[in-house]
Amino acid sequence: MSTLRFIMLGGFLGAGKTTTISRLARHYQNRGMKVGIVTNDQATDLVDTNSLRAQGFDVGEVPGACFCCNFNKLTETVGQLEKTARPDIVLAEPVGSCTDLVATVVRPLQQLFGGTFDVAPYAVLLKPSHGGRILRGEQRGGFSPQAAYIFKKQLEEADLIVVNRIDELSADEADVLTSLLQSQYPGTPVLRMSAKTGAGFDALAEFIEQRGRFGQRLMDVDYDTYAIGEAELGWLNSSLSVTAAKAFKLDELLLDIIARLQASLDEIDAETAHLKAIGVADGLYGVANLVSSFSPPELSLSSRGHVREAQLVINARVATAPETLTEHVERAVAAACATRGAKAQFQQTQSFRPGRPVPTHRILQPTA
Numbered sequence: 067m068s069t070l071r072f073i074m075l076g077g078f079l080g081a082g083k084t085t086t087i088s089r090l091a092r093h094y095q096n097r098g099m100k101v102g103i104v105t106n107d108q109a110t111d112l113v114d115t116n117s118l119r120a121q122g123f124d125v126g127e128v129p130g131a132c133f134c135c136n137f138n139k140l141t142e143t144v145g146q147l148e149k150t151a152r153p154d155i156v157l158a159e160p161v162g163s164c165t166d167l168v169a170t171v172v173r174p175l176q177q178l179f180g181g182t183f184d185v186a187p188y189a190v191l192l193k194p195s196h197g198g199r200i201l202r203g204e205q206r207g208g209f210s211p212q213a214a215y216i217f218k219k220q221l222e223e224a225d226l227i228v229v230n231r232i233d234e235l236s237a238d239e240a241d242v243l244t245s246l247l248q249s250q251y252p253g254t255p256v257l258r259m260s261a262k263t264g265a266g267f268d269a270l271a272e273f274i275e276q277r278g279r280f281g282q283r284l285m286d287v288d289y290d291t292y293a294i295g296e297a298e299l300g301w302l303n304s305s306l307s308v309t310a311a312k313a314f315k316l317d318e319l320l321l322d323i324i325a326r327l328q329a330s331l332d333e334i335d336a337e338t339a340h341l342k343a344i345g346v347a348d349g350l351y352g353v354a355n356l357v358s359s360f361s362p363p364e365l366s367l368s369s370r371g372h373v374r375e376a377q378l379v380i381n382a383r384v385a386t387a388p389e390t391l392t393e394h395v396e397r398a399v400a401a402a403c404a405t406r407g408a409k410a411q412f413q414q415t416q417s418f419r420p421g422r423p424v425p426t427h428r429i430l431q432p433t434a
């Protein structure tokens with residue numbers, strides 16, 4: 067019986083997982099393979115699902131809980147993709163605040179579904195902005211020690227660590243990060259990449275082609291600390307429509323919302339893990355992001371559209387109370403719309419602190 071290649075790509079919120087998955091998907095498609103993608107979140111209305119679908123990919127979504135806690139939904143979603151898209155390869159993006167994924171996803175797929183899945187080595191992307199601070203042990207890493215714990219555990223279980231965003235790093239900065247990783251995670255290969263420019267991408271693609279004994283690292287996880295770290299983040303997913311009498315530039319609206327949020331969250335000293343907004347209109351789509359309080363807002367995908375109506379999805383993961391986050395998002399959207407003579411109508415907002423992770427399976431023994 068043929069098995070389905072399953073490639074999961076980990077890393078902290080805003081590390082570049084979706085950007086890399088999109089590049090990997092095109093890479094395999096260019097080689098004549100069919101690709102399915104599975105996204106994952108604690109709630110519905112995902113920027114990533116919308117963005118990957120807008121790019122033309124077949125995407126299944128596991129909403130409501132992380133892959134580890136909603137494992138059956140993961141296999142079910144892959145099963146649905148198999149029926150509709152018949153992929154040769156499935157690319158999966160777990161929630162960026164999740165760890166212990168080898169014990170709760172990789173090994174269950176290897177050991178309980180070995181006839182169905184051929185699981186690739188597990189690569190984890192490093193986000194240099196927060197990562198550098200956390201690896202250097204700086205007090206102000208931006209997050210609590212418990213959130214930093216999750217960040218480190220994500221790296222500890224990796225078969226491969228990939229320093230992403232090297233297009234923004236000097237050679238010296240990349241060297242420092244690499245040697246911090248090599249000393250703190252001895253024995254784990256480290257690659258450098260830019261998911262944006264494609265530099266170093268071939269080495270990642272080559273690494274995850276490998277078959278063999280991966281997912282072997284034994285790792286303790288203190289679920290109390292893990293739960294506190296995840297609950298530190300306010301989580302918000304909103305969907306809304308924007309209408310205006312006169313056409314406005316969609317990309318500028320998205321960037322304005324993110325910039326206003328950055329400024330107002332800065333005033334209350336709330337660190338951003340990732341803010342993202344997608345706008346879709348007339349077959350066009352744009353995405354704006356902010357990956358930390360100390361980096362600039364950016365347009366990761368440009369719509370170049372002048373529109374009078376758009377459908378927006380906003381996802382925010384910020385170290386603050388969910389009610390506070392909701393207020394800030396509503397205010398930023400209202401102000402950004404007002405300057406364009408536009409009106410926003412929120413359809414749905416889900417905002418909460420992630421609950422304690424309770425994995426469906428947790429297999430501590432590496433696959434033989």
Ligand SMILES: Nc1nc2c(ncn2[C@@H]2O[C@H](COP(=O)(O)OP(=O)(O)OP(=O)(O)O)[C@@H](O)[C@H]2O)c(=O)[nH]1
Pocket residue numbers: 077078079080081082083084085086114161162230231232233234259260261262263340354355356357364365366
């Ligand atoms: N300069 C630069 N930006 C990048 C690179 N990779 C990703 N980004 C940007 O970083 C932001 C976050 O990228 P995503 O791919 O959405 O990150 P993610 O890990 O999927 O984030 P979550 O799904 O929220 O966990 C976007 O604005 C991307 O354009 C890179 O190599 N270089």
Ligand SMILES: [Mg+2]
Pocket residue numbers: 083084085114159
């Ligand atoms: Mg993503």
